Amino acid sequence: MEKIAVLVEHRQDEVRDITFEMLGKAHQLVGEGGEVIALFLGDPSQKGLLDAITPHAHRVIAYLDTNLKNFEPLRYQAAFSQIFENVDCQLILMGQTAFGMDLAPAVAAKWEIPFTSDVVDIEASDGDLMAIRQMYSGKVNAKVSLKAGDKRLLTVRAGAFPAEDIPTVSGEVQEITGAVEGDFSARTFVEYLEAAVGDVDITQADIIVSVGRGIKDADNIPIAEELANALGGVVACSRPVADKKWLPKERQVGTSGKTVKPKVYIALGISGAFQHQAGMKNAGTIIAVNKDPKAPIFGIAHYGIVDDLFKVVPALTEKVKGIKG
Amino acid sequence: MDIIVCIKRVPETAEADLVIDGTKKAIETDDLVYSINEWDNYAVEAAIQLKEAEGGTITVISVGPEENNEVLRRALAMGADEAIRLTDPAFEGSDAYAMAKVLAAAIKDMPHDLILTGVQADDDGFGATGVALAQMLGLPYAALVTDIKKEGDTLTVHRELEGGLEEVDTLKLPALLTIQTGINEPRYVSIMGIRRVAKKEIAAKGAADLGLSENDVGLNGSMSQIEELFFPPVGEGAEIIEGTMDEKAETLVKILKERGGIA
Structure with missing residues (x-):
């Protein structure tokens, strides 16, 4: 060419x-x-x-x-x-x-x-x-x-x-500099709307516990919150969780959400579509927990656990609480 | 308001182990479960909400074999009024452009104030069919729509841009929108609901019925063609932590301490 x-x-x-x-x-x-x-x-x-x-x-x-x-x-x-x-x-x-x-x-x-x-x-x-x-x-x-x-x-x-x-x-x-001519009234730009500001700014967090489709239900979000609280971090999510309104849109990491760069990013039940990776790939350390060993998230994570997040997270939370007394 | 929603039946591949078949141009689909494309499900719900507010009719259209009647019936159970299936061996191998031609041929003679499609399909992920279809039908359009308000013959829509930013546009009907996930909460479809529409007739139309020749559709009518499928190269990848659950948790705590993961 x-x-x-x-x-x-x-x-x-x-x-x-x-x-x-x-x-x-x-x-x-x-x-x-x-x-x-x-x-x-x-x-x-x-x-x-x-x-x-x-x-x-x-x-x-x-x-x-x-x-x-x-x-x-x-x-x-x-x-x-x-x-x-x-x-x-x-x-x-x-x-x-x-x-x-x-x-x-x-x-x-x-x-x-x-x-x-x-x-x-x-x-x-x-x-x-x-x-x-x-x-x-x-x-x-x-x-x-x-x-x-x-x-x-x-x-x-x-x-x-x-x-x-x-x-x-x-x-x-x-x-x-010739004029662009025509009748463009069939579609008209009105304005841009900036993203809503939430109670927590995930872009400022050093530690992020992020949940994906694998969290299965809104009722399971507290499992991630408990881990985040024990670590002193915040909870974020991938697109399916925000789409289902289990967490507010401003917690969404990815192309259409926020770009984050925490010290540690823990991805729980997130498959790792490229749109999600675009928002977190520069995190210092990425730890992924997923049942599917072929989940793309393991391609960019530094550490991985191939297991059920509902077993891993409570075990981890307990240990962290233990050392923090 | 007459609304047409284009829906696709796609394999669920998120948690499946995919195998490339002998032709190297397709995946083996025998063991896969199929369902309505996720984006299209939101589009059907958006249509129903507009109909509930404004009145009118909803027609759902799907291109594919008889199995596609499953997703069409599902949409009827949700609240669509009519369903049409476009089917012909000649449609095989169609890319987004050829698929848009098939849909345009069917829709041009149907009454339509609003056409909805999903932003993209989960299988081939073109994100192009809806916008190409709008062009072929000569309709104003907006892609990646996350909100719709109607007033008279004007729609005010939000488009999802990058980084959480949204764009507000107005469109004059008739128009086409491609619907993004999360725009609404698609209603639950019960088995009873599906049963209620089980006998509803679904018309099937082929290339000849639509006035399309073999050169218009399939590989002949496409702009692009798959030469070969292959698995993406695997990156360096994660160090996988093994052991009993207690050992795994112990190792994780050690890593977190080293990497600043415990505040």
């Missing part, structure tokens, strides 16, 4: 990490002599965001229009109809994020661009590409080929590629 375009993802006047993750992978794929193109859609007042991107793309195409201040898929699509006429590239990358998932499948369908989603790796071979994506909640990987086409589109999983050490090049900025 000679030319790869990356759609810059920005929100609340900040370029998001996924952008750099995609730029890094694009550099690797185009190799010497290729071109990495960053596509930036935004309000003219957001031009300052380009400073972070320009050093990492051979060319930045900045589509600036007051209609593009916030991410709105209908407006982005209208801009794309002009961009696609002007930009020559074989591959377009977007994030498999709240932003890309709300845009890429529609772009692929509208322009019939061969597409697949939630890619964790991209392999170039003989001028063609293979996408690696995960199925069955990350238990199986699939190598996927795409139909032939002038352009292809992939959405890339957040965290699949490093956001650091991206090659620095001298990028040129090409501004397009």
Whole structure:
């Protein structure tokens, strides 16, 4: 591949990490002599965001229009109809994020661009590409080929590629200021709502006892609370527990919840989907208790116990209480 | 309000030991238990809550073999009014794009004010079918929806963004939403409830009924195709603590003391 375009993802006047993750992978794929193109859609007042991107793309195409201040898929699509006429590239990358998932499948369908989603790796071979994506909640990987086409589109999983050490090049900025036109009233952005502040801020805790689907019932949460209290820590959870309202949303660790970095993270009955791992993988020490020896959580935990949490936790709580007297 | 909900029947794989089959392009499914895709269950509940507030009808659609009638009947027992199954050998191997074409062909001639799908399916995890379907039907849409309010012909929805942030959008009906887990508390389905709808007829439609050719669907009509399945490389992995329960707890306490895990 000679030319790869990356759609810059920005929100609340900040370029998001996924952008750099995609730029890094694009550099690797185009190799010497290729071109990495960053596509930036935004309000003219957001031009300052380009400073972070320009050093990492051979060319930045900045589509600036007051209609593009916030991410709105209908407006982005209208801009794309002009961009696609002007930009020559074989591959377009977007994030498999709240932003890309709300845009890429529609772009692929509208322009019939061969597409697949939630890619964790991209392999170039003989001028063609293979996408690696995960199925069955990350238990199986699939190598996927795409139909032939002038352009292809992939959405890339957040965290699949490093956001650091991206090659620095001298990028040129090409501004397009033509108006984005159309009737966009069918969907209108209103506002952002910040996450609710709970009684406990899990991001500040040194010790976290976190529960997943394996806790089985809201009535079992006190088992984890008792351990957390004995250790001087707090209780957090994975998505299924928050979905079922067994613990409040602000206790949820993961992509759509909080990112935590405690000294010790004890994962009880958490399988360890990548969205959960994204929120806790940088904890100092990770201890996992799970009945399933193949649970992905054991892939990133430092210590593991393959056993029933309902036996392990009371035994551990008792010992901890014992030494603390 | 006429609501259509697209639902999928998927294998439960969270605690199963998966085996890749001889073709290397699929997993062995004989020993797996199937159920409604978790996201779709929330979508059915969302539809029922809207119907309870606004009136109207709910039609559930599923693509797949006769076994899919199980998840369709389950949705009927929850409160859906009609169920349609789209089935044809030609649909096999469809990716999100081809699947959206199948659904669009069926839905375009049905009355619809609102279409709901799950954000993604637990098996192939594309997270793309709903949004592609909206594009094909020419409808405004929102993905990752965690709240829905209706006023007249306008919906106000919340979308789940990263890090606990939400986005509020308004949409004009007709529209399509992809529903995120946790949006509601799906109601319990009793055996009695399933029995009540056991005799309800579920129409089945094939590619020809939908005006689709073999080139539109299946592998031919897909944008992507699985070449090979393999198990993800295993990371360095955890040091597994063995012994009696007392020894395990003892070892854990030692680790916790060393690593600052006891405040």
